[in-house]
Amino acid sequence: MKTIINAILFSLLFVPTILEAQTNLKGTVTEQSTSLPIPAVNVLIKGTNAGTATDFDGEYQIEVNNGDVLQFSFIGYKSQEIIYSGQAVLDVVLEEDTSQLSEIVLIGYGSTTKKDATGSVESVTSEDFTRGNIVTPENLLSGRVAGVSINTSGSPGSGSEIRIRGGSSINASNNPLIIIDGLPIDNNGVNGSNGILATINPNDIESFSVLKDASSTAIYGSRASNGVIIIVTKKGKATFSATYDTQYSFGELTDRIGVFSGDEFRQLIASQPINGSTLNESLLGSASTDWQDEIFRNTVSSLHNVSMQGSLFKAIPARFSFGTTNQEGALITSEFERRNLGVALNPTLLDNHLKINLNANLAFEDNRFGDTGQIGAALGYDPTHPVYDPSSPFGGFYQHRNGSLLSNGTTNPVASLLQRENYGDANRSYGNLNFDYKFHFLPELRAVVNIGYDETESKSIDYTSTLVATNDPVKGNSSLGFQKRTNKSLDGYLNYTDEFGNIRTELMTGYSYQKFTNNGGNTGNQRDSASFPSTFADPDVVLIGFFGRANFTLQDKYLLTLTYRRDGTSRFSETNRWGNFPAAAFAWNMSDEDFLKDNNTISNLKLRVGYGITGQQDISGNNDIFLNRYRGGDQNSQYQFDNQVIESLIASEINPDLKWEETSTIEFGIDYGLFNDRISGSLNFFQKNSTDLLFTASVADGTNFSNSIIQNIGELQIQGIEFSANTDVVKNEDLDINFNFNATFLNREIKKLALGQDVRTGGIAGGTGNNIQLLREGEAPNSFSVFKQLYDTSGNPIEGAYADLNGDNIINDDDRYLKENPNADVILGFQSNINYKNLDLSFNLRANIGNYAYNNANSSRAQYERILDNSVLANLPTSVLNTTFQRTSDVIISDIYLEDASFLKLDNITLGYTFNNVSKSLKSIRLWGGVQNVFTITNYSGLDPEVFGGIDNLIYPRPRTILTGANFKF
Known part of the structure; x- marks a missing residue:
């Protein structure tokens, strides 16, 4: 008994020590700039695995010993270390760290x-x-x-x-x-x-x-x-805040394609014979109409966005957003309107072991599409006639006519736009639900599940007035269309992270499933008894993937990443369905080595090397080409058996051997930082080789049910160099000036095509079946294939005269040569943000060097024979005066229409001023103004050198836009 009492008394001597060593510490973590609490801040005892995280009110509770070092960290804020010295409450303020x-x-x-x-x-x-x-x-x-x-x-x-x-x-x-x-x-x-x-x-x-x-x-x-x-x-936050952004823009087209005015056109008709015959001047009117001015307009557009974030029920960080966009197009009947609703909920449960992210979005898109073909009509329509004619039977619009009948030729472009209502509405719902669980019994292991859903339903209406200009007894079009696309996905993976001595390890493995559906239809022209409704339902596309990744970091200096994915697609047959995509990368943080660690100039230097293989199976519209498929014939391909009419079945093309297109990439890279990262960036050298290219190519007659099918042919190589530099020129409390510069050098070459054959591509307007581009081994994709123009002693082009490049004394397609391609050799970007106290200025410059464009607007229109538009007269681009060419067919393939389209663009410049602490509830107001599409410096003669695919057949012009807006933060 005495022994027991002595033991109890001896133990009581240590009670104060135990109580002192295991204090229940409480506190709140807040943000320095707003004094608002920060949830989910990590609170760890340095050197141990013991820790916790703040709740939604920024509060934490942890058992600590006297002398423990507490680490407070949260993404986006500077970490703090505090030595515990016995206090019962420890409140911490974290400073935002934008870097x-x-x-x-x-x-x-x-x-x-x-x-x-x-x-x-x-x-x-x-x-x-x-x-x-x-x-x-x-x-x-x-x-x-x-x-x-x-x-x-x-x-x-x-x-x-x-x-x-x-x-x-x-x-x-x-x-x-x-x-x-x-x-x-x-x-x-x-x-x-x-x-x-x-x-x-x-x-x-x-x-x-x-x-x-x-x-x-x-x-x-x-x-x-x-x-x-x-x-x-953007995600929800526990603390309440709100913003309202508003913007108005005013757009104007600053350039036009040069055509003859009314007076100039009358003079041209009087003086210019065509094919030796004078033109019928009685077809001319007395007006002077600029049809480009008539189909284009100055635009007014607006954007409004409201967002609110805070804690629902004091437990769930949430964000709600609503936005509207209304954008007028420069073409008089084009308009875009969008309304967006978004909700984000981001609760954390089970003592911060389970993080849930729910994102749900609704979008309503309303469009009126302007017929861009009327841009070309405006260039060619007779400028001597007015827009309106009260005597016209075609809705009061002037039209070329012979009595009450429409003359054969181009119709009034303004009428064609205003008398057509082409609407499209698309309603989209998309979002995801993400669960991220850190196991209680093994916090180094996380399980992540992501469920995604994306559905878009659309309706389209294409309606033309019954007064539309036509001699057809079917007066225009009235049709309805509908379509629905869905995208469902499920991803799940396990992630294990731990340290073993000086090796940090991260292992991840997972599974991915995705399914795409697409169906729709059209009523056909409801005014035409010969037009029938149609529907379609594409075969579903299913993608399944198994993937894994391992990251190893030794001494924070040497990093190794190994990745593997095995994918299956329903687009290929069972034999070729699965593809394997491995990758490996190694990096060395040289700046952490002893010989650079204290260097005053080089603050960061990392060398990287990587290699990997990726796949390609996107052959839209050919989701089941490996199957035997049949389609029903139309009313012209039926046959009669006794008294019964039998609809025929027609076999479709098939390729059961189709397989993955694969791209292997090797890269060497350098990430650098100088002068305490005041200057930072990267330099990358890479080469991509794509093999078994998915390509629509011809097949021998009788070998398939089409003369061309999707096949695996060829190889493409792309080599490149990338450089980027981010510079903080000045960075102090009042003034912050930074620049961002990036440059990309690209070289593309087709290494192989099936049987070494050339493939013509790049269809152009003018003539029938003309192509201006070519695919050839050893050349860049889509290189321009043209005749070499000959010139007289005065330097003027000779119409239809081309160099006989193969020396056979015959000018034909064998004399066409490859000259340049539409892709830039060098792509440059330069941006700057300048902040002086509450004043901010930003601008963005871009440049392309070495890209070429084929001016199809001139090649198909700037010839004197185009004055004759069937039975009426048509205007011409004034560039015809530079060449005096007569016939389109003789000159359309000439290299005279191939132009250097290199450019420098100032995309935008914006100036703003921020008023802080406006009131107790209004934290700030930023007022700003700017200009979009400020200027373009180029030698290209067309409206814009930035052309899709390198063929300029009258792109939709980009307006210069004056912007003004305000941002309110509550």
Whole structure:
């Protein structure tokens, strides 16, 4: 008994020590700038695995010992270390660290820091987005990232041609894979919509991560050959805040294609014989109409966005957003309108072990499409006649006519626009539900499940007035169309992260499933008894993937990433259905070595090397080409058996041997930082080889049910160099000046085509069946194939006279030669942000060097014979005066129409001023103004040198736009 009492008394001596060593510490973590609490801050005891996280009110509770070092960290804020000295309450204030935000980059199925990245990955956050009249989200990246080019037309709400490192294919898709909050979206849009990105509100986007090399993209396997763009939308926060953004823009076309005025045209008709005959001057009128002015207009557009974020029920961080966009097109009947609703819920449960992210979005897109063919009609319509004619039986519009009948020739372009109502409505719902669970019994292991859904339904109406100019008894068109696309995805993966001595290890393995459906139909022309309704239902496309990744980091200096993905697609037969896509990358943080660690000049230096293989199976419209398929014949392909009419079945083309197009990429890269990262950037050297190209090519007669089918032929090689530099020229409390410069050098070459055959491509207007581009081994894709123009002693071109390049004394297609191609050799981007106290100025410059454009507007119109438009007269481009060419067919393939389209563009310039602490509830107001499409410096003679595919047949012009707006933060 005495022994027990002595033991109890001895133990009581240690009670104070135990109580002192195990204090229950409480506190609150707040943000320095707003004094608002910060949820989910990591609170760790240094050197141990013990820790916790703040709740939704920023409060934490942890058992600590006297002398423990507490670490407080949260992404986007500077970490703090505090030695515990016995207090019962410890409140901590964290300072925002904007530089740290840019260090976080998203990679496939996870994230990393720029220091730990082994592949070519670039992140652009909302602070660095390109500013201006941004209607679709991809333009936030325009000119910002080396190797990424974005070409958008002037049509309202139009989609863009996005290319990362020049794409990877010739005939198959060159569009990058776009992922929104973990949901890979379809590259195909629906009828009635402007494209897959037209329904997304740029104001909801938080950041982009661009994955460019195969070592970083291979984790996405079958859809990653053209690079990957990961979009992260804005999430909810526990503290309440609200913003309202408003913007108005006023657009004007500043240039026109030169044509003859009314007086000039009358003079031309009086003086210019065609084929030796004088022209009928009685067809001329007395007016002077600029038809380009009549079909184009000055535009007024607006954007409004409201967002609110805060905590629902004091437990669920949430964000709500609503936006409207109304954009007028320069063409008088084109307009784009969009309404967006977005909800984000981001609760954390089970003692911060389970994170849930729910993103739900609704978009309503309304379009009126203007007929861009009327741009060409406006160039050619007789300028001596007025727009309106009260005596006209065609709705009061002037039309060339013979009595009450329409004359054979081009019709009034203003009437053609105003008398047609071509509408499209697309309603889209998309989003994802993400569960991220850190196991209680093994916190190093996480399980992540992401469920995504994307559905778009569209309706289209194409209606023309019954007074439309036609002699056809069927007066115009009245048709309805509908379409529905769905995209369902399920991803799940396990991620294990731990340290073993000085080796940090991350292992990840997972599964991916995605299904695409597409169906629709059309009523046909309801005014035409010979027109019938039609429907379609494409075969479903299913993609299945198994993937894994291993990251090893030794001493924070040596990094190794190994990736593997095995993908299956329903587009190929069972024999060729599966593809394997491995990748490996190694990086060395040289700046952490002893010989550079204390260097005052080099603050960061990392060497990278990577290799990987990615796949391509996107052959839109051929989802089941490996199957025996039959289609029903029309009413002209029926046959009669006894008294019964039997509908015929017609076999479709088939290729059961079709397989994956594969792209292998090798890259060497350097990431650098100088003078404490005041100057930072990267230098990359890469080579991409795409083999077994998916290509529509001819087959021998009688060997298939078509004269051309999708095949695997050829090889394409793209070599390139990328350089980027980010510079903080001045950075102090009052003045911040930074510059971003990026340059990309690209060389493309077709290494192999089936049987070494040339393939003509690039159809052009003018004549019948003419092509201006060629695919040939040893040359760049889509190189221009032209005749070499001959000139007289005065330097004037001789019509129809070309060099006999093969010396056979015959001028034919064998004398055409390859001259340049539409792709730029060098792509440059330059941006700057300048902030002086509350004043901010930003601008964005872009340049392309070495790209060529074929001026099809001149080659198909600027010849004197085009004055005769069937039974009426037509205007001409004034460029005909430079050549005096007579016949289109004689000159259309001449290299005189191939022009250097290199350019320098100032895309936008924006000036703003911010008023802070306006009232107790209104934190700030920023007022700003700017100009979009400020100027273009080029030698190209057309309206715009930035042409899709390099063939300029009257693109939708891009207006210069004056912008003004305001941003309110509450």
